[in-house]
Amino acid sequence: MTLRDIRRMRGLVLLFGPLVFVLAFLVVPYLIMFSYSFYLKTYPTFEPDFQFGNYLLIATDPQYYRIFLRTFKIAAAVTVLALLTAYPMAYFLVFVVQSARWRTILYFALILPLWMSYLMRGYIWKIILGNDGIINSFLLWVGVVDDPLQMFLYNQTSMVVTFVYIFIPFMAMPIYAVLEKIPKNLVEASGDLGYSPFWTFLRVTLPLSVPGIVAGCTMTFCLTFGDFITPILVGGADGSMIANVIQSQFGVALNWPLGAALSIVMLGIVLIVLNLSQRVGKDERIEIG
């Protein structure tokens, strides 16, 4: 056995476990799901078939593509808002906070919510936005309103707010990582060459942080796109997202073939987004130093 063979063997041995795991619990289920998407629904069950009826239904029935559109809209809004919130946070931590100790403490505070159950984080917003919630109690106490306002909870806005809160760490972490790597002397060089802090941000800091922005946006978008818990918690009548529909197809609606087809379409959309972001990331990947 040559050294190269040994290296290759070692690689295979190391990969064996994860490979089996991924095959058994990811690839195989997806393949099963994929084949189900061509099945024919015959109430109350369904039978094996190879037909495109399920996909055709998704493409033609406004009910489905509207939900896709809504999910896309919400995911996009969450991504933009999370970016606008997380970027200044990360920037503040890296460029404004001078003491390394405080930077660590604040960074810890930023990612601390990740240690809490997702459900908890969703429920928090019920408490804040609900009838007996913090906002309504305050408004009643101040006397601005006589009855609790219904407008805060169970709509798309409350969903967006909750999503933004939940996914801010996912946006902030990659941006923080990228900002931290920008050599401080590049910022100084820009100032030295006549650029005020504002222009330095536009011409140096922002362009150099694009890889972090892309990574954060991709994670936030994809995580929101496939979420079904927040819509249940704080979404109202028009708060269903595509994952909720899929869930119901496999549950109460008992239409596995349609659910499978919806899942495949959703997977396709997420894969397209990932592919796009990877391309942008590749163009923007810059060797610093």
Add this chain to the structure above:
Amino acid sequence: MSDILQLQNLHKTYPGGVAAVADLSLDVRQGEFITFLGPSGCGKTTTLRLIAGFEEPDSGRVLLEGEDITTLPPYRRHVNTVFQDYALFPHLTIYQNVLYGLQRTGLPKDEIATRATEALEMVELDSKASQSPHMLSGGQKQRVALARALVCNPKILLLDEPLSALDAKLREAMQVELKTLHETIGLTFILVTHDQTEAMVMSDRVVIMDQGTIVQIGQPSDLYERPVNSYVANFIGTSNFLEGVVSEVSAELITVRTGNSTIRVRNSGAYRSGQDVLLCIRPEKIFFLPEDVPATDDLSVIPGVLVDYYFHGKFVRYRIKVDGEDTLLVDSQLNRSVMQAGIPPIGSRISLGLHSDSSIIFN
């Protein structure tokens, strides 16, 4: 010659209470090449950052052409910096890097394009214009950094250890290049370095710093021949230090006893008999004497034993034990007579000679 830059009583203390610069005053003349030299932590870089505007002094003033710029931010000062590790923008091409500083000037587009191209031609990198900084070698990056700073027409060019990342050969070449460039464009250069050779080779004047203050300012030859104290003598070039006691003072000569030998030094000031002094002698000022040469007023004779020698190419450095504890370094040029006579065997007794104007005496 007028002063382009005046530093007046600058103080700067960093958080933690360490005084980086303490009561520093200096006038820099128009067009000169001045170098701040000292070990790390001596305050030289802080001084440069105070001039560039990256730091604000706790007190004191910075005047550029008579105008107070102490609190002006960097982007409003007409000085430009060449950074230690170049600080080229990795997301821009070489050309865009050079163009960068011109884009905020409001000059017409075609003019700034011409100037950027000319600057790249000056540093002979116009062929690399469209490349990314990471494709360039250290020396090339250095030249881009130089072009990027010079293209802005600064009143002063600040250089923060610009050659420290380069290897020895390239560093020497860049020293010559920088000096030539300085002579060609006549701009004021302020360099910060910890490398004494670099300072000596390039500068009109060298400012030697220690613990945030200026120890001595002078031309390189002044600093070498007439250091004000042992710190400077130790920092610039190689020195032998001998402790001794003044045994006799006449109008012209001071006689110093160091162990078993007597060294006569030209009387340069107020020394009295019995005083402890430190003699500083450059290795190349000491020479070998044939045996039995008598000491005179001008010539001190020091007996010793050859301990070791080091071959340096153009000269040989001998280590010679004198007076038990002390050793002296003696440099001898490898001329023909030395080559023929050969290096004496280790352990031989040797007689060393020293003229009375060759040692520097400190309190």
